[in-house]
Each structure stands twice: as structure tokens, then as C-alpha cells.
Amino acid sequence: xxxxxxxxxxxxxxxxxxxxxxxxxxxxxxxxxxxxxxxxxxxxxxxxxxxxxxxxxxxxxxxxxxxxxxxxxxxxxxxxxxxxxxxxxxxxxxxxxxxxxxxxxxxxxxxxxxxxxxxxxxxxxxxxxxxxxxxxxxxxxxxxxxxxxxxxxxxxxxxxxxxxxxxxxxxxxxxxxxxxxxxxxxxxxxxxxxxxxxxxxxxxxxxxxxxxxxxxxxxxxxxxxxxxxxxxxxxxxxxxxxxxxxxxxxxxxxxxxxxxxxxxxxxxxxxxxxxxxxxxxxxxxxxxxxxxxxxxxxxxxxxxxxxxxxxxxxxxxxxxxxxxxxxxxxxxxxxxxxxxxxxxxxxxxxxxxxxxxxxxxxxxxxxxxxxxxxxxxxxxxxxxxxxxxxxxxxxxxxxxxxxxxxxxxxxxxxxxxxxxxxxxxxxxxxxxxxxxxxxxxxxxxxxxxxxxxxxxxxxxxxxxxxxxxxxxxxxxxxxxxxxxxxxxxxxxxxxxxxxxxxxxxxxxxxxxxxxxxxxxxxxxxxxxxxxxxxxxxxxxxxxxxxxxxxxxxxxxxxxxxxxxxxxxxxxxxxxxxxxxxxxxxxxxxxxxxxxxxxxxx
Amino acid sequence: xxxxxxxxxxxxxxxxxxxxxxxxxxxxxxxxxxxxxxxxxxxxxxxxxxxxxxxxxxxxxxxxxxxxxxxxxxxxxxxxxxxxxxxxxxxxxxxxxxxxxxxxxxxxxxxxxxxxxxxxxxxxxxxxxxxxxxxxxxxxxxxxxxxxxxxxxxxxxxxxxxxxxxxxxxxxxxxxxxxxxxxxxxxxxxxxxxxxxxxxxxxxxxxxxxxxxxxxxxxxxxxxxxxxxxxxxxxxxxxxxxxxxxxxxxxxxxxxxxxxxxxxxxxxxxxxxxxxxxxxxxxxxxxx
Numbered sequence: 001x002x003x004x005x006x007x008x009x010x011x012x013x014x015x016x017x018x019x020x021x022x023x024x025x026x027x028x029x030x031x032x033x034x035x036x037x038x039x040x041x042x043x044x045x046x047x048x049x050x051x052x053x054x055x056x057x058x059x060x061x062x063x064x065x066x067x068x069x070x071x072x073x074x075x076x077x078x079x080x081x082x083x084x085x086x087x088x089x090x091x092x093x094x095x096x097x098x099x100x101x102x103x104x105x106x107x108x109x110x111x112x113x114x115x116x117x118x119x120x121x122x123x124x125x126x127x128x129x130x131x132x133x134x135x136x137x138x139x140x141x142x143x144x145x146x147x148x149x150x151x152x153x154x155x156x157x158x159x160x161x162x163x164x165x166x167x168x169x170x171x172x173x174x175x176x177x178x179x180x181x182x183x184x185x186x187x188x189x190x191x192x193x194x195x196x197x198x199x200x201x202x203x204x205x206x207x208x209x210x211x212x213x214x215x216x217x218x219x220x221x222x223x224x225x226x227x228x229x230x231x232x233x234x235x236x237x238x239x240x241x242x243x244x245x246x247x248x249x250x251x252x253x254x255x256x257x258x259x260x261x262x263x264x265x266x267x268x269x270x271x272x273x274x275x276x277x278x279x280x281x282x283x284x285x286x287x288x289x290x291x292x293x294x295x296x297x298x299x300x301x302x303x304x305x306x307x308x309x310x311x312x313x314x315x316x317x318x319x320x321x322x323x324x325x326x327x328x329x330x331x332x333x334x335x336x337x338x339x340x341x342x343x344x345x346x347x348x349x350x351x352x353x354x355x356x357x358x359x360x361x362x363x364x365x366x367x368x369x370x371x372x373x374x375x376x377x378x379x380x381x382x383x384x385x386x387x388x389x390x391x392x393x394x395x396x397x398x399x400x401x402x403x404x405x406x407x408x409x410x411x412x413x414x415x416x417x418x419x420x421x422x423x424x425x426x427x428x429x430x431x432x433x434x435x436x437x438x439x440x441x442x443x444x445x446x447x448x449x450x451x452x453x454x455x456x457x458x459x460x461x462x463x464x465x466x467x468x469x470x471x472x473x474x475x476x477x478x479x480x481x482x483x484x485x486x487x488x489x490x491x492x493x494x495x496x497x498x499x500x501x502x503x504x505x506x507x508x509x510x511x512x513x514x515x516x517x518x519x520x521x522x523x524x525x526x527x528x529x530x531x532x533x534x535x536x537x538x539x540x541x542x543x544x545x546x547x548x549x550x551x552x553x554x555x556x557x558x559x560x561x562x563x564x565x566x567x568x569x570x571x572x573x574x575x576x577x578x579x580x581x582x583x584x585x586x587x588x589x590x591x592x593x594x595x596x597x598x599x600x601x
Numbered sequence: 602x603x604x605x606x607x608x609x610x611x612x613x614x615x616x617x618x619x620x621x622x623x624x625x626x627x628x629x630x631x632x633x634x635x636x637x638x639x640x641x642x643x644x645x646x647x648x649x650x651x652x653x654x655x656x657x658x659x660x661x662x663x664x665x666x667x668x669x670x671x672x673x674x675x676x677x678x679x680x681x682x683x684x685x686x687x688x689x690x691x692x693x694x695x696x697x698x699x700x701x702x703x704x705x706x707x708x709x710x711x712x713x714x715x716x717x718x719x720x721x722x723x724x725x726x727x728x729x730x731x732x733x734x735x736x737x738x739x740x741x742x743x744x745x746x747x748x749x750x751x752x753x754x755x756x757x758x759x760x761x762x763x764x765x766x767x768x769x770x771x772x773x774x775x776x777x778x779x780x781x782x783x784x785x786x787x788x789x790x791x792x793x794x795x796x797x798x799x800x801x802x803x804x805x806x807x808x809x810x811x812x813x814x815x816x817x818x819x820x821x822x823x824x825x826x827x828x829x830x831x832x833x834x835x836x837x838x839x840x841x842x843x844x845x846x847x848x849x850x851x852x853x854x855x856x857x858x859x860x861x862x863x864x865x866x867x868x869x870x871x872x873x874x875x876x877x878x879x880x881x882x883x884x885x886x887x888x889x
Contacts, residue, residue, distance in 0.1 A: 201888045215881035243879040244869020251715040255682035262686025416671035424672030
């Protein structure tokens with residue numbers, strides 16, 4: 001059987017089987033051949049030991065989500081079989097190592113015992129087991145072997161040129177073993193890709209955030225290592241000095257955001273990134289940035305909480321702290337990225353908004369999005385205007401009021417070293433000049449100023465179109481009966497489930513906003529009109545987004561919550577939608593079908 | 602970029618005084634430091650538009666409001682990270698961090714050793730009065746053992762921190778101590794601190810007349826470091842830091858070493874004449 005989309009999972013032991021490293025190589029080589037990819041990985045929070053899993057979904061057409069049942073499972077050891085066999089479709093393919101365990105007797109699909117460890121021993125390449133496995137998978141499933149060889153050489157050869165030859169041998173050994181021993185060919189083969197698009201990129205969510213931030217003009221980054229945001233720090237540390245910026249690893253997250261506030265006061269676009277525990281520590285400084293009207297961007301790549309929680313698992317449970325964290329009334333702009341491509345655009349948008357409105361912007365991602373790899377078309381680097389904060393005019397010099405009460409709430413911000421308008425910024429309530437002021441009139445006026453800015457943000461974002469604003473999937477909402485309203489990285493599975501149901505003739509639709517605060521409530525109300533049921537799936541226990549939407553719209557919403565540390569699958573969305581659909585699918589014969597759907601049928 | 606003012610237009614100490622009147626109690630030691638800071642700024646001809654005074658929270662952290670330069674009163678204990686961020690962003694700025702013993706050694710204590718060891722070219726003026734003033738008289742990290750306050754009605758059992766030894770042990774580039782009762786000497790120390798190419802820590806013994814009046818206790822114990830004190834000798838500096846018979850003042854330690862900004866700094870500030878564009882497409886093309 002030739003398939004257009006293939007879902008493959010590698011399971012093994014952390015630090016021994018190098019399954020994740022193998023997965024990264026296969027992903028990049030598949031993308032370079034022209035396939036679309038979408039990965040998902042889980043790994044223990046410990047450095048050595050514990051089960052890891054790397055999942056690659058590869059398709060001839062774009063693959064918006066991690067998918068459902070596995071077509072292929074490569075189990076490096078028996079534990080991997082135990083952990084993952086339930087996800088494998090009954091007629092799927094299992095690749096296992098007979099040196100590790102016997103073929104499972106209860107498996108109905110095709111099992112190939114390939115002596116990975118044995119071959120690695122023969123070649124004296126104990127650490128090359130993963131490459132032997134890759135060679136075997138390429139031969140079995142139809143991945144382009146020369147491209148795989150080139151990618152291995154490219155990724156590993158630069159760091160360890162002395163291993164180029166042994167890597168080549170390992171790949172070849174696995175490839176040849178399959179050629180020699182599995183003569184009948186595997187029952188599942190991946191279709192050939194379309195011609196490789198030279199402009200197609202392969203990025204993780206975190207790298208896309210870095211690229212978007214740098215494109216928007218970010219020149220300062222400070223951070224403290226924390227899973228799953230550490231590789232934002234690492235990528236910034238590599239990239240920023242190349243373009244004349246600076247990245248700084250601080251002693252803790254408070255220092256990270258503190259130095260970002262300082263860099264911003266000194267006139268730079270500045271950012272930090274963290275996860276839940278660090279984000280909790282940053283709350284006081286976020287309040288200071290709101291009070292002193294300092295532009296900055298904070299990325300929170302959410303992991304399962306509370307407390308240390310599950311550092312390597314995903315959750316969408318930090319919406320409340322993003323919206324409400326910190327004392328006093330300090331409204332914040334909150335954006336949630338929906339895909340790797342969207343990480344790029346929302347990072348750009350975050351800087352646009354923070355500079356324009358001189359306030360902190362929080363960009364939410366999560367472990368699954370930060371660490372997954374997707375193919376994406378070359379982003380439009382002009383999608384969001386690159387803006388600078390409003391600065392004093394020449395005639396401001398004589399009577400400069402940093403916190404002047406203006407119609408928009410935005411007042412010119414003088415920069416030390418560049419503007420002859422010294423003033424003192426403060427977290428104290430202050431008058432127009434920045435001097436401490438505790439009068440009822442001034443506190444009211446300055447709270448109004450900061451609140452007014454937020455209303456101006458809402459107006460500015462009203463009617464924001466995709467890819468920056470709300471994205472819809474499935475049927476137009478006025479033709480639908482059931483709708484899904486989602487946020488963040490759940491967008492991908494929702495898209496897949498809804499598009500599939502719609503193509504089957506079901507009256508379904510979906511809407512996924514990127515701007516969570518200020519919430520596009522009018523757009524959501526418009527979406528809800530005429531729908532019989534609105535389902536809000538989110539990876540948390542209490543339905544934080546549903547509560548937020550209800551507070552703004554009073555819509556009756558049906559929460560679908562999952563909270564085990566793993567993202568939704570398309571089937572889970574699909575099942576919930578079907579539960580609420582009373583309409584039969586439209587008869588494909590009697591209704592107009594889009595041509596491409598027929599073509600794919 | 603703001604030009605350095607010509608000497609003939611040299612600003613006098615009073616020209617650095619802002620319109621905001623100090624909120625300190627009469628007789629507060631911090632007035633002495635503020636006067637010395639105005640003097641030092643004038644002597645060094647600091648351009649108010651190119652100078653940033655950063656503080657945390659506390660009585661002494663009100664200081665930026667009283668100075669006519671750029672200022673930033675941040676959150677409690679966070680003066681050093683904010684000051685360092687500004688310095689990395691624009692190494693041409695003169696960055697002066699100020700605060701008290703509670704701000705710097707208690708709530709902000711986690712930042713001190715790291716700021717010191719990184720050696721940013723900033724000056725950190727700590728007004729140490731051994732008590733919490735703004736919250737009306739609780740024990741501080743430099744209060745003596747047995748200190749009775751409203752928060753320690755039976756006396757504090759905590760051994761005080763030795764800030765001088767702390768910064769010396771953390772690799773400080775310049776460490777000095779002054780007394781607010783001797784503003785002329787203090788001015789010299791502040792001038793040295795600002796001129797020093799690296800992290801300069803200036804501890805100022807600055808009594809609180811309202812909650813812990815140590816003027817009479819400290820004045821007789823204040824004395825200059827020995828004439829033969831060698832500020833290049835870390836062990837000598839340590840020995841002086843641990844003296845409990847007297848309160849030595851002067852430059853304990855002075856050793857120039859590479860600064861943070863010699864390694865980590867923004868060279869492409871978009872507001873500078875030297876700013877250069879960056880083509881994001883090149884970056885993006887590397888991800889494939």
C-alpha cells in the first residue's frame with residue numbers, strides 16, 4: 001500500500017538508543033526531499049535513563065497535527081513496545097530488535113526483527129544503533145536513502161568528522177540488511193514527494209520564535225535555563241552576537257526579566273523566555289514594566305504544572321497567570337502561537353504591540369509546540385510592520401512629561417543616551433513627569449491612561465486577519481452546526497479533525513484566535529451565531545480559556561479537557577464533535593464537492 | 602547621541618538637583634551621600650542625558666528622583682539586574698546603581714555575587730544603615746546580633762552579613778567604604794568608583810536618625826585604612842573587611858580586570874549612528 005501520510009514512532013531508552021537524535025535526522029532529510037513533516041517527542045526529565053519517544057508524521061501534503069494511530073513503531077527495547085503498542089494500528093508495522101526481545105505474540109500486523117544491536121556490535125559501533133535503524137527504515141518505507149546519507153553527514157560530520165565513515169557504514173548496514181532479508185517489501189510504503197521546494201524551512205517552534213523576534217528587531221535577550229524554553233536562550237546566544245545584539249544567561253528568572261527591563265529602558269527591543277516556574281518568578285517585574293510603561297516581550301513555553309510539575313510534558317494551564325498574574329490592575333497583551341509558522345508571526349506581532357503600546361506582551365507556546373519540528377514555507381518577513389516606540393519631539397525638551405495624559409494613552413518615551421529628556425521611571429504611582437504621586441486624582445488618571453492604552457490595542461487589533469488574527473477551519477460558520485473554538489497549539493489537531501469531518505460532509509467549523517487578550521469577543525460572537533454547539537478543547541483541567549471567553553461573551557460553551565501531559569489527537573476532537581452533531585453528513589453525490597476533495601478521494 | 606557638554610558649561614553640583622525634594626528624615630545619612638553624588642557628577646562633568654541612576658526600593662532607593670539625570674526606581678532588590686541590562690544595551694551610558702542594605706543584601710542578595718563576578722562597568726552605591734527605615738524599623742541583614750526591633754522584640758539571633766567580605770569573595774573589581782558624615786572623602790570614593798573601568802562597590806555607612814541612630818556609635822570607630830594598605834592585595838583587603846574594632850574607610854581593593862561588556866554588549870544599537878541593518882532572510886535560510 002502506498003500512503004500519502006505516514007506516522008512513525010521511535011521508542012527507546014534515553015542516553016542509550018539515541019532515538020531523538022535519529023528522529024531529528026530522519027525529519028530533516030525527509031523535509032529536504034520535499035515531504036512535509038510534523039514531529040512530537042516526549043522524554044524523561046532526567047538526563048540519562050528513562051523512556052524517550054520521537055514521533056514523525058510525514059506527508060506529501062501539509063501535516064497540521066501529530067496524527068492518531070501509528071503506521072510504524074520502531075521499538076529499540078521491550079519497554080518501548082509495552083509503552084507504545086496501543087498506539088499502533090492493528091495492521092501496522094513493528095520493527096524490533098530480536099536481540100532485545102521476542103516478537104510480540106499478540107501483534108496482528110507485520111513485525112520485522114532486525115538485529116540492530118547485533119549489527120552495531122559487529123561494526124563495533126555501539127552508539128550507531130540509531131543510524132542502523134534509520135538505514136533500515138529508509139529501505140523499508142521508501143525514504144530517499146542518498147538524502148538520508150547526506151543529512152547524516154551534514155549534521156554529524158561537521159562536529160565529528162572522524163565518524164563520517166563509521167556513520168556511513170552504520171546507515172548502509174541497516175539499509176542493506178533490509179534489502180537482503182525482507183524481499184517481499186513492506187506492506188506500507190510512503191508515496192514519493194512533490195518536487196522539493198527550495199524555500200521550504202524546517203524549524204522547531206522555539207527557533208521560529210527566535211527568528212520572528214530577531215526579524216522584529218529584538219537585540220537583547222536574557223534568560224535562565226528551563227525546560228522547554230532553554231533552546232530559545234541557546235539559539236539567541238548563538239544568533240544575537242552575529243547581528244550585534246547581546247544574549248545573557250542570568251542567575252535566575254527575576255534577573256533575566258530585570259535586565260530585559262533595563263535594556264528596554266536603554267532603547268532596545270528586548271525579550272526573555274521561560275516556562276511556568278520562571279514565569280511565576282517574573283510576575284513582579286511584569287507589573288513594574290506595566291507601571292513604568294516599558295516595552296518587553298516574555299515568552300512562556302508552558303509545561304505541565306503546578307510547581308515543578310512535569311517539565312518535559314505539555315499543558316495549556318498558564319493562561320490564567322498570563323492574564324491575571326501579579327498584583328494590582330495591570331492589563332497585559334497575551335498572544336498564543338498556534339503552529340511553528342505562527343511562532344514566527346506572533347513573535348513579530350508581540351514586538352510590534354509592545355513597542356507601539358509600551359507595555360509587556362506575553363507570548364504563550366507550550367512544550368509540544370516549542371520542541372516539535374514542522375516544515376513551513378518561507379515566512380513573509382514584512383507580515384508585521386517593524387516599529388519603534390514613540391520618542392520625544394524636539395520641543396518636548398523644555399517641559400518633558402514622560403507619562404503625559406494623551407488621547408491614546410501613549411506618551412513619548414525618552415531614551416538615555418539619545419534624548420535630552422531625563423526623567424525617572426518608577427513602579428510607584430506617579431504624575432505626568434514620573435514623580436511619585438499618591439493623590440486619588442492622579443492614581444485614577446494614570447490607571448485610566450494605562451487602561452486606555454489597552455482599549456486602543458483592542459481597537460487596533462479589531463478585524464485582524466489571518467495569519468495574525470483568528471484562523472477558521474472547515475465550513476463557513478453560517479453553514480455549520482457544531483463549532484470548535486480552540487487556542488494555542490491545539491489548533492493543529494482541531495484543523496485536522498474539522499477539515500476531515502467537513503470533507504466527509506459534516507456541517508462543522510472551527511475558529512482559533514491568536515490574540516487572547518484583548519480577546520476578539522465580537523468575532524467569537526459572530527462565529528457562535530447559528531451554531532448549535534461550541535466545543536472548547538484545551539489541555540488543562542479547569543477550562544481556563546473557556547472561562548475567559550464566557551466572561552467576555554456569556555456564550556454557553558462545552559469544555560473538552562485533557563490533562564495528562566500530552567496534546568490532543570485529531571480523533572479525540574472528532575469524537576467529541578460527532579457526539580454533538582445531530583445532522584447526518586451531506587450526501588457527497590447530491591452536494592457540490594470541492595474538486596480537490598474528489599481528487600484525493 | 603547626546604553630546605558631552607563643553608567644560609565652560611560645566612554643571613555645578615546644584616545643577617544635578619531635581620525639583621523633587623528628598624523624602625528623607627532630617628539628619629538622615631543619605632543626604633550626605635546625595636550631596637557627595639552631586640559633587641562627583643559635577644567633577645566628572647556627567648551628562649544628565651547620558652547618565653542612568655537605578656535603584657530598588659527603600660528609603661535610599663528614592664534617590665533617583667532627587668537627581669536630574671535619567672533614573673529608574675525598579676522593584677525591591679532588583680537594582681543590579683536592571684542596571685546591568687541597561688549597561689549591556691548601551692555601554693556608553695554611565696550607569697550608577699543605588700540602594701540600601703535591605704534592598705541589596707537581603708531581598709536582592711541573590712544578585713549581588715553574580716553582578717560582582719561578571720564585572721559590569723557600573724558603580725553600586727549602598728547606603729548601609731543596618732536597619733529597615735521605610736517600613737519603620739525592622740532588623741536588616743547588617744543589624745547586629747541581639748538587635749531589638751518591632752519585628753525582633755526579643756532580639757535578633759542572626760549574625761550580620763559582612764558586605765565587604767562578600768563582594769571581595771565574589772571577585773569584585775573595586776571595593777570601597779565611606780561614611781556619610783565625611784562627604785568630601787565620600788565624593789572622592791564615588792568619583793573613583795564611576796571612573797573605575799569595572800564593577801565598583803561603594804558601601805556608605807549612612808546612619809538612620811529615626812530608627813537606629815548610629816552616628817555616635819560609628820563616628821569614633823571610623824578611621825582611614827592603614828597608610829600601607831595595598832589595594833592590590835586581596836588578603837589584606839579581607840583582613841580589613843573583618844575588623845570589628847574599627848570601621849575602616851577608603852579603597853579596600855582595586856584590581857582592573859575585563860568587564861562584562863568587553864564580552865557581552867550590544868554593538869548594533871538601532872539608535873546609534875553605527876546601526877546596521879540585518880537581513881532576516883539570511884537567518885531563515887539557515888533553517889532547512
